[in-house]
Amino acid sequence: MDSAEENEMLKILFQYQHGFIISKIMFTACELGVFDLLLESGDTLSSAAIAERLGTCHLGMERLLEACVGLKLLRMERKDNEGLYGNTDLSNLCLAKSSPKSQYCYMKLQSEQLYPNLQYLADAVREGNAQIQSMYVTPSKDIFEAMYSSEEGVQSFSNAMDTAWSIYGQEMMSAFDLSCFPAVCDLGGGSGALAKEYISLYPNATVTIFDLPKVVKRAKKQFVTSEECQISFQEGDFLKDSIPEADLYILARIFHDWDDDTCMQLLTKVHKACKPGGGLLLVELTLDEDRSGPLEAHIRSIMMLLFNNGRERTFSEYNALLSAGGFKEIQFKKKSFYSAILGRK
Numbered sequence: 001m002d003s004a005e006e007n008e009m010l011k012i013l014f015q016y017q018h019g020f021i022i023s024k025i026m027f028t029a030c031e032l033g034v035f036d037l038l039l040e041s042g043d044t045l046s047s048a049a050i051a052e053r054l055g056t057c058h059l060g061m062e063r064l065l066e067a068c069v070g071l072k073l074l075r076m077e078r079k080d081n082e083g084l085y086g087n088t089d090l091s092n093l094c095l096a097k098s099s100p101k102s103q104y105c106y107m108k109l110q111s112e113q114l115y116p117n118l119q120y121l122a123d124a125v126r127e128g129n130a131q132i133q134s135m136y137v138t139p140s141k142d143i144f145e146a147m148y149s150s151e152e153g154v155q156s157f158s159n160a161m162d163t164a165w166s167i168y169g170q171e172m173m174s175a176f177d178l179s180c181f182p183a184v185c186d187l188g189g190g191s192g193a194l195a196k197e198y199i200s201l202y203p204n205a206t207v208t209i210f211d212l213p214k215v216v217k218r219a220k221k222q223f224v225t226s227e228e229c230q231i232s233f234q235e236g237d238f239l240k241d242s243i244p245e246a247d248l249y250i251l252a253r254i255f256h257d258w259d260d261d262t263c264m265q266l267l268t269k270v271h272k273a274c275k276p277g278g279g280l281l282l283v284e285l286t287l288d289e290d291r292s293g294p295l296e297a298h299i300r301s302i303m304m305l306l307f308n309n310g311r312e313r314t315f316s317e318y319n320a321l322l323s324a325g326g327f328k329e330i331q332f333k334k335k336s337f338y339s340a341i342l343g344r345k
């Protein structure tokens, strides 16, 4: 290996070992409102003006803004020997709270929940088990009971989940023609971001969102009346209680939270409740068949191990689960980030 190759290799190492600092720089700029201010102002601003309007020290703000330029989260132009900062297309689209595809709530959750709890990753790997008992003082049966012990926990998780569907919701709900399924149940449907996408594509359908009582109570408060007639809510525990009868069950990012036995338990229940001719749609981040990638799926799989003994799976693994649960004619579509898997009763 020549020294140029060695340098390239070391650059990768540098990136990886500082990955968590990059995340924190990005979230700190979000948290302090840098991207919001620049989006609202619609113009470039000096570091002194940004610091003053956000109530921070100039020196610290300047350092943060320069780092964001290095990460291509901000752009900087020089005018009269002064640096003027503005959002990039990415920060305008995704990083301000009011951005059309804002990822702020997801990043907030990652920064506040995932980041400190990564200290338990080595234990999770050693034991092959989630580490909820180390993360939370009160003993909980699963991560949802632990997270939902406060109203703030319900809110921050639900808001974080919705962010994905402002980007990928349409793509996932149109991966297959689902117009033959008039009555839909979104199991673990959270606050209904995906249900709204479904209704916008299939206006004659109705969707029942089934989720834990605390999630449903909060989601109901947020719903606007125009959606009320087609979207309804039912509180319950999908592992213990009976679930509504439907033509189609949507399970988006549900199976990845659970081990195979729990997924089978849920599948059996869905198969029994599903109307004749009905089906089930999984939306998940799938691993390649040879498990070499994508990196996003490996990262999420690590998170699932740490928090709930879940994991990301390949299509073959989902296919085996669905077949064992009695589903047939299983189809798979990999989209830009998530995959859709449709099975028939």
Ligand SMILES: C[S@@+](CC[C@H](N)C(=O)[O-])C[C@H]1O[C@@H](n2cnc3c(N)ncnc32)[C@H](O)[C@@H]1O
Pocket (backbone or CB within 6 Å): 144, 161, 162, 187, 188, 189, 190, 191, 194, 210, 211, 212, 215, 236, 237, 238, 239, 240, 251, 252, 253, 254, 257
């Ligand atoms: C990873 S989130 C996915 C939410 C939504 N499907 C989405 O993709 O945005 C998992 C969802 O399952 C719900 N959930 C977890 N355990 C549940 C249970 N036992 N019964 C009903 N819902 C449950 C959670 O409240 C949460 O809304």
